[in-house]
Amino acid sequence: MPAPIILAPPEKVRQLAEMRRRRRELAEQKRRRAAPQWLTPGDLARAVEPATVQTPALDLIDDALVWAYTTPGARLLISMPPQEGKSQRATKTATLWALTRNPELRVGIASYAQGLAEGFGREIRNWITTYDGTEGTLDLGLRLAPDYGSARRWQLDGHRGGVVCVGIGSGLTGRPLDCLVIDDPFADAEQAGSKYYRDRVWEWWQSVGAPRLAPDAPAIVILTRWHEDDIAGRLTSAEDGHRWRVINIPALADHDPAKGETDPLGREPGQWLESARGRTPEQWEQIRIQSGTRVFTALYQGRPSPDTGNVWLRHWWRRYETPLWSQHPKLPGAYRVNGCDEVLMSWDMAFADTKGSDFVAGQVWARRGADVFLLDQVHKRLSFTDTITAFLALCARWPQASRKLVENKANGPAVISTLKSKIPGIVPITPTESKYARATAVAPFVEAGNAFLPAAEIALFDTEAYVAETAAFPNDAHDDQVDATSQALRELLLDGTGAMAWIEWARQRAAQTVAGQTPEHPPGDGDAAQQEPGTKPDTPPLPAPADPAAARQQARNEAFRQTRW
16 A cells, blocks of 8 residues: 655745745855856946946956955055046945955945045945845845944954945054055045145054055055145055056046057047046046146146156246237237347157157247246147147247257157258257256256246246146156256256356456456457456456357347346
Protein backbone atom coordinates (compact mmCIF):
# COMPACT_ATOMS: atom_id res chain seq x y z
CA MET A 1 0.00 0.00 0.00
CA PRO A 2 1.50 3.43 -0.97
CA ALA A 3 2.45 5.75 1.87
CA PRO A 4 -0.08 8.41 2.53
CA ILE A 5 0.74 11.96 1.38
CA ILE A 6 0.83 14.34 4.30
CA LEU A 7 0.23 17.94 3.37
CA ALA A 8 1.98 20.61 5.37
CA PRO A 9 -0.17 23.31 6.89
CA PRO A 10 -0.54 26.37 4.63
CA GLU A 11 1.27 28.58 7.14
CA LYS A 12 4.27 26.26 7.12
CA VAL A 13 4.32 26.30 3.32
CA ARG A 14 4.40 30.09 3.31
CA GLN A 15 7.25 30.13 5.83
CA LEU A 16 9.32 27.70 3.75
CA ALA A 17 8.68 29.75 0.62
CA GLU A 18 9.73 32.94 2.41
CA MET A 19 12.94 31.26 3.64
CA ARG A 20 13.77 30.13 0.10
CA ARG A 21 13.04 33.61 -1.25
CA ARG A 22 15.25 35.17 1.42
CA ARG A 23 18.08 32.73 0.67
CA ARG A 24 17.83 33.60 -3.03
CA GLU A 25 17.91 37.32 -2.21
CA LEU A 26 20.95 36.93 0.00
CA ALA A 27 22.67 34.82 -2.66
CA GLU A 28 21.85 37.47 -5.26
CA GLN A 29 23.28 40.22 -3.05
CA LYS A 30 26.41 38.17 -2.50
CA ARG A 31 26.71 37.61 -6.24
CA ARG A 32 26.34 41.33 -6.93
CA ARG A 33 29.04 42.17 -4.43
CA ALA A 34 31.33 39.54 -5.91
CA ALA A 35 30.76 40.79 -9.46
CA PRO A 36 29.49 44.41 -9.38
CA GLN A 37 27.32 45.38 -12.30
CA TRP A 38 28.66 48.95 -12.31
CA LEU A 39 32.22 48.98 -13.62
CA THR A 40 32.76 52.69 -12.95
CA PRO A 41 31.17 55.43 -10.83
CA GLY A 42 29.74 56.79 -14.07
CA ASP A 43 27.87 53.55 -14.70
CA LEU A 44 26.30 53.79 -11.26
CA ALA A 45 25.56 57.50 -11.70
CA ARG A 46 23.41 56.76 -14.74
CA ALA A 47 21.59 54.07 -12.75
CA VAL A 48 20.68 56.23 -9.73
CA GLU A 49 20.35 59.50 -11.67
CA PRO A 50 19.02 58.74 -15.18
CA ALA A 51 19.41 62.40 -16.18
CA THR A 52 23.19 62.25 -15.65
CA VAL A 53 25.17 63.83 -18.50
CA GLN A 54 28.40 61.96 -19.10
CA THR A 55 31.18 64.12 -20.55
CA PRO A 56 34.79 63.35 -21.55
CA ALA A 57 35.93 65.11 -18.37
CA LEU A 58 33.78 62.81 -16.23
CA ASP A 59 35.08 59.80 -18.17
CA LEU A 60 38.60 60.85 -17.19
CA ILE A 61 37.55 61.33 -13.55
CA ASP A 62 35.86 57.91 -13.54
CA ASP A 63 39.05 56.22 -14.71
CA ALA A 64 41.07 58.05 -12.05
CA LEU A 65 38.61 57.10 -9.29
CA VAL A 66 38.69 53.43 -10.29
CA TRP A 67 42.48 53.63 -10.12
CA ALA A 68 42.36 55.28 -6.68
CA TYR A 69 40.02 52.68 -5.14
CA THR A 70 41.94 49.74 -6.59
CA THR A 71 45.50 50.93 -5.92
CA PRO A 72 46.90 50.51 -2.39
CA GLY A 73 47.90 53.84 -0.87
CA ALA A 74 46.67 55.85 -3.87
CA ARG A 75 46.81 59.64 -3.71
CA LEU A 76 44.50 61.42 -6.18
CA LEU A 77 44.07 65.18 -6.68
CA ILE A 78 41.29 66.43 -8.98
CA SER A 79 40.81 70.07 -9.96
CA MET A 80 38.17 71.22 -12.41
CA PRO A 81 36.02 74.31 -13.09
CA PRO A 82 33.15 74.84 -10.64
CA GLN A 83 29.68 73.42 -11.26
CA GLU A 84 30.81 70.75 -13.72
CA GLY A 85 29.94 67.66 -11.69
CA LYS A 86 33.21 66.84 -9.96
CA SER A 87 31.74 66.68 -6.43
CA GLN A 88 28.66 64.79 -7.56
CA ARG A 89 30.85 62.19 -9.21
CA ALA A 90 33.96 61.97 -7.04
CA THR A 91 32.44 62.47 -3.58
CA LYS A 92 28.87 61.18 -3.78
CA THR A 93 28.58 58.61 -6.56
CA ALA A 94 32.11 57.25 -6.23
CA THR A 95 31.64 56.67 -2.49
CA LEU A 96 28.40 54.80 -3.13
CA TRP A 97 30.09 52.84 -5.94
CA ALA A 98 32.98 51.88 -3.66
CA LEU A 99 30.56 50.63 -0.99
CA THR A 100 28.72 48.43 -3.51
CA ARG A 101 32.03 46.78 -4.28
CA ASN A 102 33.20 46.56 -0.68
CA PRO A 103 30.60 47.13 2.06
CA GLU A 104 33.36 46.88 4.67
CA LEU A 105 34.85 50.19 3.49
CA ARG A 106 34.94 52.99 6.09
CA VAL A 107 34.90 56.30 4.19
CA GLY A 108 35.57 59.74 5.63
CA ILE A 109 34.24 62.84 3.85
CA ALA A 110 35.58 66.27 4.81
CA SER A 111 34.72 69.72 3.53
CA TYR A 112 35.13 73.35 4.62
CA ALA A 113 31.85 73.20 6.58
CA GLN A 114 30.21 70.46 8.63
CA GLY A 115 26.86 71.10 6.93
CA LEU A 116 28.28 70.64 3.44
CA ALA A 117 30.02 67.40 4.41
CA GLU A 118 26.82 66.08 5.99
CA GLY A 119 24.96 66.98 2.80
CA PHE A 120 27.23 64.62 0.88
CA GLY A 121 26.65 61.85 3.43
CA ARG A 122 22.89 62.42 3.47
CA GLU A 123 22.55 62.05 -0.29
CA ILE A 124 24.57 58.82 -0.32
CA ARG A 125 22.44 57.48 2.53
CA ASN A 126 19.23 58.45 0.73
CA TRP A 127 20.29 56.54 -2.38
CA ILE A 128 20.77 53.41 -0.25
CA THR A 129 17.33 53.71 1.35
CA THR A 130 15.66 54.53 -1.97
CA TYR A 131 17.23 51.80 -4.10
CA ASP A 132 16.56 48.76 -1.96
CA GLY A 133 14.71 46.66 -4.50
CA THR A 134 11.23 47.31 -3.11
CA GLU A 135 8.40 47.87 -5.55
CA GLY A 136 10.63 46.90 -8.44
CA THR A 137 13.24 49.60 -7.86
CA LEU A 138 16.93 49.21 -8.42
CA ASP A 139 18.59 47.23 -5.66
CA LEU A 140 22.07 48.43 -4.68
CA GLY A 141 22.46 45.47 -2.37
CA LEU A 142 23.12 47.73 0.62
CA ARG A 143 21.10 48.34 3.78
CA LEU A 144 21.56 50.81 6.60
CA ALA A 145 22.11 49.56 10.12
CA PRO A 146 19.02 50.50 12.15
CA ASP A 147 21.01 52.28 14.86
CA TYR A 148 23.32 54.22 12.47
CA GLY A 149 21.15 56.51 10.40
CA SER A 150 22.30 60.11 10.95
CA ALA A 151 23.68 62.07 8.03
CA ARG A 152 26.85 62.73 9.97
CA ARG A 153 27.71 59.09 10.64
CA TRP A 154 26.05 55.93 9.39
CA GLN A 155 26.95 52.27 8.97
CA LEU A 156 25.80 49.47 6.71
CA ASP A 157 23.72 46.68 8.17
CA GLY A 158 25.81 43.60 8.83
CA HIS A 159 29.06 45.28 7.82
CA ARG A 160 31.62 47.58 9.35
CA GLY A 161 31.56 49.89 6.32
CA GLY A 162 29.84 53.26 6.22
CA VAL A 163 30.47 57.01 6.06
CA VAL A 164 31.55 59.65 8.56
CA CYS A 165 31.29 63.35 7.57
CA VAL A 166 33.22 66.22 9.19
CA GLY A 167 34.07 69.83 8.59
CA ILE A 168 37.70 70.89 8.28
CA GLY A 169 38.87 71.55 11.83
CA SER A 170 36.70 68.85 13.42
CA GLY A 171 38.02 65.61 14.81
CA LEU A 172 37.81 62.16 13.24
CA THR A 173 37.45 59.97 16.28
CA GLY A 174 36.83 56.25 16.22
CA ARG A 175 38.16 53.54 13.98
CA PRO A 176 40.63 54.10 11.15
CA LEU A 177 39.43 55.16 7.73
CA ASP A 178 39.77 52.98 4.65
CA CYS A 179 39.43 56.06 2.43
CA LEU A 180 39.40 59.84 2.96
CA VAL A 181 37.72 62.22 0.53
CA ILE A 182 38.41 65.96 0.96
CA ASP A 183 36.02 68.02 -1.14
CA ASP A 184 36.43 71.82 -1.41
CA PRO A 185 38.41 72.60 1.76
CA PHE A 186 37.97 76.37 1.15
CA ALA A 187 34.63 78.14 0.99
CA ASP A 188 35.69 81.01 -1.23
CA ALA A 189 38.54 83.23 -2.37
CA GLU A 190 38.62 85.05 0.96
CA GLN A 191 39.37 81.86 2.87
CA ALA A 192 41.86 80.63 0.29
CA GLY A 193 43.59 84.01 0.33
CA SER A 194 44.00 83.89 4.09
CA LYS A 195 47.22 82.31 5.29
CA TYR A 196 45.44 81.51 8.55
CA TYR A 197 42.86 79.35 6.75
CA ARG A 198 45.44 77.77 4.47
CA ASP A 199 47.54 76.80 7.50
CA ARG A 200 44.40 75.55 9.27
CA VAL A 201 43.50 73.23 6.38
CA TRP A 202 47.06 72.00 6.07
CA GLU A 203 47.39 71.34 9.80
CA TRP A 204 44.09 69.44 9.78
CA TRP A 205 45.38 67.19 7.01
CA GLN A 206 48.66 66.59 8.81
CA SER A 207 47.30 66.09 12.33
CA VAL A 208 43.79 64.70 11.77
CA GLY A 209 43.11 63.51 8.24
CA ALA A 210 46.27 61.65 7.27
CA PRO A 211 46.78 59.95 10.67
CA ARG A 212 43.29 58.38 10.50
CA LEU A 213 44.07 56.55 7.25
CA ALA A 214 44.50 52.80 7.55
CA PRO A 215 47.54 51.24 5.85
CA ASP A 216 47.20 51.39 2.05
CA ALA A 217 44.03 53.54 2.31
CA PRO A 218 43.53 55.96 -0.61
CA ALA A 219 43.16 59.71 -0.18
CA ILE A 220 41.21 61.77 -2.71
CA VAL A 221 41.18 65.58 -2.85
CA ILE A 222 38.64 67.38 -5.06
CA LEU A 223 38.72 71.15 -5.33
CA THR A 224 38.50 74.30 -7.36
CA ARG A 225 41.82 76.10 -7.23
CA TRP A 226 41.80 79.54 -5.58
CA HIS A 227 45.38 80.06 -4.51
CA GLU A 228 48.76 78.61 -5.43
CA ASP A 229 49.44 77.87 -1.74
CA ASP A 230 46.19 75.96 -1.18
CA ILE A 231 46.21 72.34 -0.04
CA ALA A 232 46.78 71.16 -3.62
CA GLY A 233 49.86 73.36 -3.92
CA ARG A 234 51.21 72.19 -0.57
CA LEU A 235 50.52 68.50 -1.21
CA THR A 236 52.30 68.47 -4.57
CA SER A 237 55.25 70.54 -3.35
CA ALA A 238 55.77 68.46 -0.20
CA GLU A 239 58.57 65.92 0.11
CA ASP A 240 56.19 63.11 -0.89
CA GLY A 241 54.44 65.20 -3.55
CA HIS A 242 55.42 62.68 -6.20
CA ARG A 243 52.84 60.28 -4.74
CA TRP A 244 49.94 62.43 -5.88
CA ARG A 245 48.36 61.79 -9.23
CA VAL A 246 47.09 65.18 -10.40
CA ILE A 247 44.11 65.48 -12.74
CA ASN A 248 43.64 69.14 -13.70
CA ILE A 249 40.98 69.73 -16.35
CA PRO A 250 41.01 73.36 -17.57
CA ALA A 251 37.93 74.98 -19.05
CA LEU A 252 39.96 76.17 -22.04
CA ALA A 253 42.64 74.03 -23.63
CA ASP A 254 45.64 76.39 -23.59
CA HIS A 255 48.55 73.96 -23.69
CA ASP A 256 51.57 74.47 -25.93
CA PRO A 257 52.35 71.44 -28.15
CA ALA A 258 55.63 73.06 -29.20
CA LYS A 259 56.83 72.56 -25.63
CA GLY A 260 55.60 68.98 -25.48
CA GLU A 261 52.50 69.93 -23.48
CA THR A 262 49.24 68.00 -23.89
CA ASP A 263 45.64 68.44 -22.86
CA PRO A 264 44.23 65.83 -20.44
CA LEU A 265 41.18 65.41 -22.69
CA GLY A 266 43.11 65.41 -25.97
CA ARG A 267 41.65 68.73 -27.10
CA GLU A 268 43.23 71.09 -29.57
CA PRO A 269 44.44 74.44 -28.19
CA GLY A 270 41.58 76.90 -27.98
CA GLN A 271 38.83 74.29 -27.47
CA TRP A 272 36.42 74.76 -24.57
CA LEU A 273 35.37 72.07 -22.11
CA GLU A 274 32.32 70.01 -23.06
CA SER A 275 30.09 71.09 -20.21
CA ALA A 276 27.99 68.80 -18.05
CA ARG A 277 25.69 71.80 -17.59
CA GLY A 278 25.40 72.46 -21.31
CA ARG A 279 27.52 75.61 -21.40
CA THR A 280 28.24 76.72 -24.94
CA PRO A 281 31.59 78.13 -26.14
CA GLU A 282 29.96 81.56 -26.17
CA GLN A 283 28.89 81.16 -22.55
CA TRP A 284 32.36 79.96 -21.56
CA GLU A 285 33.82 83.03 -23.24
CA GLN A 286 31.43 85.25 -21.31
CA ILE A 287 32.53 83.56 -18.08
CA ARG A 288 36.14 84.27 -19.00
CA ILE A 289 35.40 87.95 -19.57
CA GLN A 290 33.30 88.35 -16.41
CA SER A 291 35.78 86.52 -14.19
CA GLY A 292 38.82 88.53 -15.16
CA THR A 293 42.14 87.00 -16.04
CA ARG A 294 43.43 86.16 -12.60
CA VAL A 295 40.21 84.56 -11.31
CA PHE A 296 39.63 82.68 -14.57
CA THR A 297 43.18 81.31 -14.59
CA ALA A 298 42.76 80.03 -11.02
CA LEU A 299 39.16 78.76 -10.86
CA TYR A 300 38.62 77.68 -14.43
CA GLN A 301 42.12 76.77 -15.58
CA GLY A 302 43.42 75.33 -12.32
CA ARG A 303 46.60 77.45 -12.37
CA PRO A 304 46.45 80.16 -9.70
CA SER A 305 49.25 82.67 -10.15
CA PRO A 306 51.35 83.82 -7.19
CA ASP A 307 50.40 87.01 -5.36
CA THR A 308 53.92 88.36 -5.64
CA GLY A 309 55.42 86.55 -8.60
CA ASN A 310 58.72 84.75 -9.00
CA VAL A 311 60.89 86.92 -11.24
CA TRP A 312 58.81 90.09 -11.60
CA LEU A 313 56.75 90.86 -8.50
CA ARG A 314 53.27 92.23 -8.99
CA HIS A 315 53.78 95.38 -6.94
CA TRP A 316 56.93 96.34 -8.86
CA TRP A 317 54.93 97.51 -11.87
CA ARG A 318 54.17 101.21 -11.73
CA ARG A 319 51.20 102.83 -13.48
CA TYR A 320 50.81 105.98 -15.50
CA GLU A 321 47.44 107.72 -15.44
CA THR A 322 47.73 110.10 -18.41
CA PRO A 323 48.06 108.77 -21.98
CA LEU A 324 51.46 109.38 -23.52
CA TRP A 325 49.88 109.40 -26.96
CA SER A 326 47.42 111.49 -28.90
CA GLN A 327 45.67 111.17 -32.23
CA HIS A 328 48.15 111.59 -35.07
CA PRO A 329 47.46 114.89 -36.87
CA LYS A 330 48.01 113.47 -40.36
CA LEU A 331 47.41 109.72 -40.19
CA PRO A 332 43.86 108.54 -39.41
CA GLY A 333 43.81 105.68 -36.94
CA ALA A 334 47.40 106.33 -35.86
CA TYR A 335 48.84 107.66 -32.61
CA ARG A 336 51.61 110.13 -31.95
CA VAL A 337 53.76 109.60 -28.85
CA ASN A 338 54.53 112.79 -26.98
CA GLY A 339 57.72 113.68 -25.14
CA CYS A 340 59.58 110.37 -25.38
CA ASP A 341 63.13 109.66 -26.49
CA GLU A 342 62.42 106.44 -28.32
CA VAL A 343 59.57 104.21 -29.42
CA LEU A 344 60.04 100.60 -30.51
CA MET A 345 58.16 97.35 -31.03
CA SER A 346 59.01 93.94 -29.66
CA TRP A 347 57.57 90.73 -31.14
CA ASP A 348 57.52 87.15 -29.92
CA MET A 349 56.14 84.91 -32.68
CA ALA A 350 54.30 81.59 -32.60
CA PHE A 351 55.76 78.41 -34.03
CA ALA A 352 54.96 77.72 -37.65
CA ASP A 353 53.58 74.20 -37.37
CA THR A 354 51.48 74.17 -34.21
CA LYS A 355 48.15 75.23 -35.74
CA GLY A 356 48.04 78.47 -33.85
CA SER A 357 48.58 76.88 -30.45
CA ASP A 358 51.10 79.51 -29.36
CA PHE A 359 50.29 83.12 -28.69
CA VAL A 360 51.80 85.93 -30.71
CA ALA A 361 52.87 88.88 -28.57
CA GLY A 362 53.64 92.23 -30.16
CA GLN A 363 54.30 95.20 -27.88
CA VAL A 364 54.93 98.92 -28.30
CA TRP A 365 57.29 100.49 -25.77
CA ALA A 366 58.44 104.08 -25.27
CA ARG A 367 61.46 105.35 -23.35
CA ARG A 368 61.72 108.67 -21.59
CA GLY A 369 65.17 108.91 -20.07
CA ALA A 370 65.62 105.89 -17.83
CA ASP A 371 61.89 105.08 -17.67
CA VAL A 372 60.06 102.81 -20.10
CA PHE A 373 56.33 102.69 -20.79
CA LEU A 374 54.26 99.92 -22.35
CA LEU A 375 51.84 101.65 -24.70
CA ASP A 376 50.04 98.93 -26.62
CA GLN A 377 50.02 95.21 -27.21
CA VAL A 378 48.76 92.47 -29.51
CA HIS A 379 48.40 89.12 -27.71
CA LYS A 380 46.43 86.50 -29.62
CA ARG A 381 46.62 83.08 -31.21
CA LEU A 382 47.34 83.95 -34.82
CA SER A 383 48.10 82.01 -37.96
CA PHE A 384 51.06 83.15 -40.03
CA THR A 385 48.81 85.19 -42.33
CA ASP A 386 47.05 86.81 -39.40
CA THR A 387 50.42 87.54 -37.79
CA ILE A 388 51.48 89.49 -40.88
CA THR A 389 48.20 91.42 -40.79
CA ALA A 390 48.62 92.21 -37.08
CA PHE A 391 52.23 93.31 -37.61
CA LEU A 392 51.26 95.72 -40.39
CA ALA A 393 48.34 97.07 -38.36
CA LEU A 394 50.47 97.77 -35.30
CA CYS A 395 53.10 99.49 -37.43
CA ALA A 396 50.41 101.68 -38.98
CA ARG A 397 49.02 102.55 -35.56
CA TRP A 398 52.41 103.56 -34.13
CA PRO A 399 54.45 105.13 -36.96
CA GLN A 400 57.09 106.48 -34.53
CA ALA A 401 58.21 102.94 -33.65
CA SER A 402 61.29 103.08 -35.84
CA ARG A 403 62.67 99.73 -34.72
CA LYS A 404 60.72 96.49 -34.75
CA LEU A 405 62.48 93.78 -32.76
CA VAL A 406 61.54 90.29 -33.92
CA GLU A 407 62.88 87.23 -32.14
CA ASN A 408 64.59 85.25 -34.87
CA LYS A 409 62.88 81.97 -33.92
CA ALA A 410 59.58 80.19 -34.61
CA ASN A 411 57.72 82.24 -37.26
CA GLY A 412 60.11 85.16 -36.79
CA PRO A 413 62.40 84.41 -39.78
CA ALA A 414 59.40 83.99 -42.09
CA VAL A 415 57.89 87.27 -40.89
CA ILE A 416 61.21 89.06 -41.37
CA SER A 417 61.64 87.63 -44.85
CA THR A 418 58.10 88.58 -45.86
CA LEU A 419 58.13 92.15 -44.54
CA LYS A 420 61.73 93.39 -44.59
CA SER A 421 61.32 94.94 -48.05
CA LYS A 422 58.00 96.55 -47.10
CA ILE A 423 58.50 97.74 -43.52
CA PRO A 424 61.72 99.54 -42.54
CA GLY A 425 63.43 98.98 -39.21
CA ILE A 426 62.82 95.26 -38.68
CA VAL A 427 65.67 94.00 -36.48
CA PRO A 428 66.18 90.24 -36.00
CA ILE A 429 67.04 89.34 -32.40
CA THR A 430 68.74 86.01 -31.73
CA PRO A 431 68.64 85.23 -27.99
CA THR A 432 71.71 83.53 -26.57
CA GLU A 433 70.39 82.99 -23.04
CA SER A 434 67.42 81.19 -21.55
CA LYS A 435 64.05 82.87 -21.10
CA TYR A 436 64.62 82.90 -17.35
CA ALA A 437 68.05 84.49 -17.67
CA ARG A 438 66.72 87.20 -19.99
CA ALA A 439 63.82 88.02 -17.68
CA THR A 440 66.10 88.07 -14.65
CA ALA A 441 68.55 90.40 -16.39
CA VAL A 442 65.96 93.16 -16.72
CA ALA A 443 64.15 92.45 -13.42
CA PRO A 444 66.15 95.16 -11.55
CA PHE A 445 64.64 97.85 -13.80
CA VAL A 446 61.12 96.66 -12.99
CA GLU A 447 61.99 96.45 -9.29
CA ALA A 448 63.49 99.96 -9.37
CA GLY A 449 60.22 101.38 -10.68
CA ASN A 450 61.49 102.22 -14.16
CA ALA A 451 58.82 100.13 -15.95
CA PHE A 452 55.32 101.56 -16.28
CA LEU A 453 52.01 100.07 -17.40
CA PRO A 454 48.95 102.12 -18.32
CA ALA A 455 46.20 102.43 -15.74
CA ALA A 456 43.13 100.36 -16.58
CA GLU A 457 41.14 103.51 -17.44
CA ILE A 458 43.42 104.43 -20.34
CA ALA A 459 44.87 101.05 -21.32
CA LEU A 460 44.60 99.85 -24.91
CA PHE A 461 45.04 96.20 -23.86
CA ASP A 462 44.33 93.88 -20.93
CA THR A 463 46.88 94.88 -18.31
CA GLU A 464 45.46 92.40 -15.79
CA ALA A 465 46.25 89.49 -18.10
CA TYR A 466 49.71 90.92 -18.68
CA VAL A 467 50.51 91.17 -14.96
CA ALA A 468 49.07 87.70 -14.32
CA GLU A 469 51.41 86.12 -16.87
CA THR A 470 54.47 88.00 -15.68
CA ALA A 471 53.66 87.13 -12.06
CA ALA A 472 53.30 83.42 -12.87
CA PHE A 473 56.54 83.23 -14.87
CA PRO A 474 58.30 80.80 -15.15
CA ASN A 475 55.56 78.44 -13.96
CA ASP A 476 52.73 79.50 -16.26
CA ALA A 477 51.80 77.60 -19.41
CA HIS A 478 52.62 80.64 -21.56
CA ASP A 479 55.37 83.24 -21.47
CA ASP A 480 54.94 85.08 -24.77
CA GLN A 481 54.32 88.45 -23.12
CA VAL A 482 57.29 87.89 -20.83
CA ASP A 483 59.56 87.15 -23.80
CA ALA A 484 58.44 90.24 -25.71
CA THR A 485 58.90 92.40 -22.60
CA SER A 486 62.36 91.14 -21.66
CA GLN A 487 63.44 91.61 -25.29
CA ALA A 488 62.18 95.20 -25.30
CA LEU A 489 63.62 96.13 -21.90
CA ARG A 490 66.95 94.59 -22.76
CA GLU A 491 67.16 96.67 -25.92
CA LEU A 492 65.91 99.86 -24.28
CA LEU A 493 67.85 99.64 -21.03
CA LEU A 494 70.80 97.33 -21.58
CA ASP A 495 71.91 97.37 -25.19
CA GLY A 496 73.18 100.92 -25.60
CA THR A 497 70.25 102.70 -27.15
CA GLY A 498 70.68 105.61 -24.80
CA ALA A 499 69.18 104.93 -21.40
CA MET A 500 71.98 102.82 -19.92
CA ALA A 501 74.51 105.18 -21.42
CA TRP A 502 72.73 108.05 -19.70
CA ILE A 503 72.63 106.19 -16.37
CA GLU A 504 76.33 105.37 -16.58
CA TRP A 505 77.21 108.91 -17.64
CA ALA A 506 75.24 110.32 -14.68
CA ARG A 507 77.00 107.95 -12.30
CA GLN A 508 80.44 108.91 -13.57
CA ARG A 509 79.47 112.58 -13.63
CA ALA A 510 78.63 112.42 -9.91
CA ALA A 511 81.86 110.57 -9.17
CA GLN A 512 84.00 113.06 -11.07
CA THR A 513 82.19 116.02 -9.51
CA VAL A 514 83.19 114.72 -6.09
CA ALA A 515 86.77 114.41 -7.40
CA GLY A 516 86.73 117.97 -8.80
CA GLN A 517 86.14 116.91 -12.41
CA THR A 518 83.12 117.02 -14.66
CA PRO A 519 82.57 114.94 -17.78
CA GLU A 520 82.74 116.96 -20.95
CA HIS A 521 79.33 116.02 -22.33
CA PRO A 522 76.73 113.28 -22.21
CA PRO A 523 77.23 110.22 -24.37
CA GLY A 524 76.09 110.31 -27.94
CA ASP A 525 76.20 114.12 -28.23
CA GLY A 526 79.39 114.60 -30.19
CA ASP A 527 78.32 118.02 -31.52
CA ALA A 528 77.61 119.34 -28.03
CA ALA A 529 81.16 118.96 -26.67
CA GLN A 530 81.35 122.26 -24.92
CA GLN A 531 82.95 122.46 -21.51
CA GLU A 532 80.73 123.31 -18.58
CA PRO A 533 81.69 126.25 -16.41
CA GLY A 534 84.32 125.29 -13.85
CA THR A 535 85.79 122.42 -15.83
CA LYS A 536 89.59 122.42 -15.71
CA PRO A 537 91.15 122.91 -19.19
CA ASP A 538 93.53 120.02 -18.67
CA THR A 539 90.81 117.57 -17.58
CA PRO A 540 90.62 114.78 -20.14
CA PRO A 541 87.13 114.25 -21.56
CA LEU A 542 85.13 111.36 -20.13
CA PRO A 543 84.99 108.63 -22.77
CA ALA A 544 81.48 107.92 -23.97
CA PRO A 545 80.24 104.40 -23.30
CA ALA A 546 79.74 102.03 -26.18
CA ASP A 547 76.57 103.16 -27.92
CA PRO A 548 75.90 101.71 -31.35
CA ALA A 549 72.76 103.80 -31.67
CA ALA A 550 74.36 107.08 -30.59
CA ALA A 551 73.81 108.91 -33.85
CA ARG A 552 70.18 107.94 -34.01
CA GLN A 553 69.62 108.98 -30.40
CA GLN A 554 71.56 112.24 -30.53
CA ALA A 555 68.70 114.64 -31.15
CA ARG A 556 66.31 113.02 -28.70
CA ASN A 557 68.88 112.66 -25.97
CA GLU A 558 69.95 116.26 -26.39
CA ALA A 559 66.38 117.37 -25.74
CA PHE A 560 66.23 115.15 -22.67
CA ARG A 561 69.60 116.47 -21.44
CA GLN A 562 68.37 120.04 -21.64
CA THR A 563 65.40 119.21 -19.40
CA ARG A 564 67.34 117.09 -16.88
CA TRP A 565 70.79 118.73 -16.60
